[in-house]
Each structure stands twice: as structure tokens, then as C-alpha cells.
Amino acid sequence: MNELFPEIPRLYTALAEWLACIVYISILKRRLSGWKLMGFASGALIVQSVFLVVTRDLPIIFWVPSMLVAIGMMFLFIYICCDITPTEAGYFSVKAFVVAELVASLQWQVHFYLWSGESSHKLFEIVLLVVMYGLVFFVIWLLEKRHIPEEGKLNIRQRELWSTVVIGAAVFFISNLSFVTARTPFSGQYAQEILNIRTLVDLGGYAILYAYHIQLNELRVRHELEAMQNILQNQYSQYQQSKESIELINYKYHDLKNQIIALRAEEDPEKRNAYLNEMEDGIKAFEAQNKTGNKVLDTLLASKHMYCIKNGITLTCVADGTLLNEMDVIDICTIFGNALDNAIEYEMQIENEEKRLIHVSLFTQKGFLMIRFENYFEGDLKLEGDLPVTTKKDKSYHGYGLKSIRYTVQKYDGVVNVGHKNNWFELKVLIPKKS
Structure with a gap:
């Protein structure tokens, strides 16, 4: 890891990942609510924080596996709390991880700018954390809420999930490349430069995922409108066909009436009249119906x-x-x-x-x-x-x-x-x- 400046505190990262999940849980249709949701969310924050703190000093070879486990815990948090499919939970987990990386990086960049090389007062540091996390996550919540259906589902398919995973993986790799080595065309060598790269890459990654999300939502709405339009057209076509069929039936019954009149002129009145009365009753029932x-x-x-x-x-x-x-x-x-x-x-x-x-x-x-x-x-x-x-x-x-x-x-x-x-x-x- 790059030693030019201290890493983002693992507790800050855990809080960012937890809040990112909360943003999407609050928008999606929930399976848990009330005290159950609060209790499970509190437990998820504790587990996420303990895991990231415990794995802080592991060798760099375990860095990526640790991040994958952290994303897995975010996935379980969202999936258990929300009434969505595993594919949808995976989609929103990747988005939540990129959002967490962006917010944590942005907050730490401002922190480093204000107190570069100096010891900060803990109270000011906490105030900055609360203000920036609260403000940025609120803005993200407003942006995301506009493009989530009322029922909280987008019917995400496997192809769309893997597209999101690829984007998220690319953003994570490029944004953290400078922390691994400075010997690449995409790495920085100085603290502020490295933070700038990380924040801008995370911001660009979120912008791409947000645009992709809007596109998926528009495709879903268009698909629904097309389906409803087809239904409208089919119903109207059925009506036209039914109208023609009913008219033919009406003509047939009109002919039967004329036949009845002719039959009444025939001999054997008792049986004939009983039969004709039955036919007339059937015609009347049909005419009265509907x-x-x-x-x-x-x-x-x-x-x-x-x-x-x-x-x-x-x-x-x-x-x-x-x-x-x-x-x-x-x-x-x-x-x-x-x-x-x-x-x-x-x-x-x-x-x-x-x-x-x-x-x-x-x-x-x-x-x-x-x-x-x-x-x-x-x-x-x-x-x-x-x-x-x-x-x-x-x-x-x-x-x-x-x-x-x-x-x-x-x-x-x-x-x-x-x-x-x-x-x-x-x-x-x-x-x-x-x-």
C-alpha cells in the first residue's frame, strides 16, 4: 500500500458501506420493517465494522478477497431486508459498493485537504464525517429514488447484473491502483493526486452506473407501455371480431323468427306450437341477455x-x-x-x-x-x-x-x-x- 498518507479509517469505510445499503433498502420494497429492520441493520453495521477492522493489517494479497467478502455482506444485508430476487440484490449491492467508495473517498479527500500533515481535533473530524456523509448520501438517495418504480422492482436480468459487476470491478480496480503501485500510467505518486484520481474515478463510475440504471428504467417503462398498447389493440380487435359474429347471430335469429311464422301456418298445431313456443322462448332469452x-x-x-x-x-x-x-x-x-x-x-x-x-x-x-x-x-x-x-x-x-x-x-x-x-x-x- 502507498505510505504517503494514512488510509481511510476502516470504521469510516464500514459506515459508508452500511449507509449505502440503507439508501437502497429505504427505496426498495422491504421484507423487514419496524424493530426487525432496525435490529438487523444494527447487527449488520457491527459485523461490517468488526470485519473491516480485523482485516486491516492483513497482507496485500488478502485485500481483494476481503473486499469481496465485504460486498458479500452488503449483498446479504440488502437481500434479507428487501423483497427482491438475488439477481436484483446483486445489482443493487454493486451500486451500493461504488457509492460507498465514492462517499468515503470524497470525505477523506476533504479531511486530508483540511488537516494534511496536521493532527485534527477529533470533534471536528466527526462533525466533518457526519456532515459530508449525511449530505452526500441524501443527495444520492434523492437521485436514486426518482428512478425506482413504486413497487421497488426493476426485473433485473442476469445480463444486466453482469454488466453492472464489470463496471463496478473496473471502477474499483482503477480507483485503487495507486494504492498498490505507482508504476502504471494510471497511478499517482503524491497524496493529493492519488486522492483526486480515486474520487474522480469513483464519481465517474457512479455516473456510468446511474446512467445505465436510467436506461434500464426507461426500457422497462417502454416495454410496459408497448405491452399495454398491444393489450389495448388486441381487446379492440376482439371487440370488432365479436361485433361481426354477434351481428351474424342476430341475422340468424331474425331468420328463425320468419321461419316460425311460416311454420305456424302448417298443420299439426299442438306439437308444432309446443316446439315453436320453445324456440321463441330461446330467442327471447337470447335477446334479453346482455x-x-x-x-x-x-x-x-x-x-x-x-x-x-x-x-x-x-x-x-x-x-x-x-x-x-x-x-x-x-x-x-x-x-x-x-x-x-x-x-x-x-x-x-x-x-x-x-x-x-x-x-x-x-x-x-x-x-x-x-x-x-x-x-x-x-x-x-x-x-x-x-x-x-x-x-x-x-x-x-x-x-x-x-x-x-x-x-x-x-x-x-x-x-x-x-x-x-x-x-x-x-x-x-x-x-x-x-x-
């Missing part, structure tokens, strides 16, 4: 109802479709199409056909338009944020149907809620009525 007062909703419900009949699902609906007359056609397709598709998809998994039940209701309540979708549900409902946890293998494509419903409802200043009660899953849409 006549809500809104043609778009009628078409969607008729299409879904036919599919449900084919698959042994009982779909019932009590709706005043006139309440939707001011709503855009695509928005009606999005809300009802996605909600019914999700309900139908789940009911298909229920073995007992008698329990395959879906109910839709549309009404007004206390100045709100209420749309409620209910379907029979077995098991416990687990939520991830405000969305049900998926059972699909590809979790990265989970929830876009509900997200598109929520996005559409927000256009009308409404809200979406999901819940579970007495073996019924419930999706409620509340939209304030226009005065």
Missing part, C-alpha cells in the same frame, strides 16, 4: 358469455350500460376485456365446473360509477404491490392486463382495488361521476 344499454358492452359480454358456455363457466351480469355512454370504446374494451379475460383464465383452472363462477355488476354508488368483477377463488391471495402474485413462469410479463386497466381508469380520475373474501376474488373500479 342487453345493458351500451352496444360495445353488449358485444363484449355476449362474446365472453359464449366462450364461458363452451368452457363450462357461468357468467352473470347486472349492468346499466348507459352509465358508460360517455366512455371511449377502447377504454370500455380495456376495462371489461382484460378483467373478464383474467377471471376466465383463472376459472379454467378450477376442476369443479359448478364452481366456475364469474359475476359482473355495473351501477352508481354515492356519486361514483362502480364496476365490480367477481370470480370464484381458491387459496390465499398474495399481493405484490397492488397486483396479485402471478403463478406464471415468465414473471416479467405479469400484470400488464391489470396495469392497463389501472392506466385507463386513471384517465377518468378513478381507482382500482383488488381483494379476496370468502372464496371470491374481487376487482373493483371506482370512477367519480361527472356533475
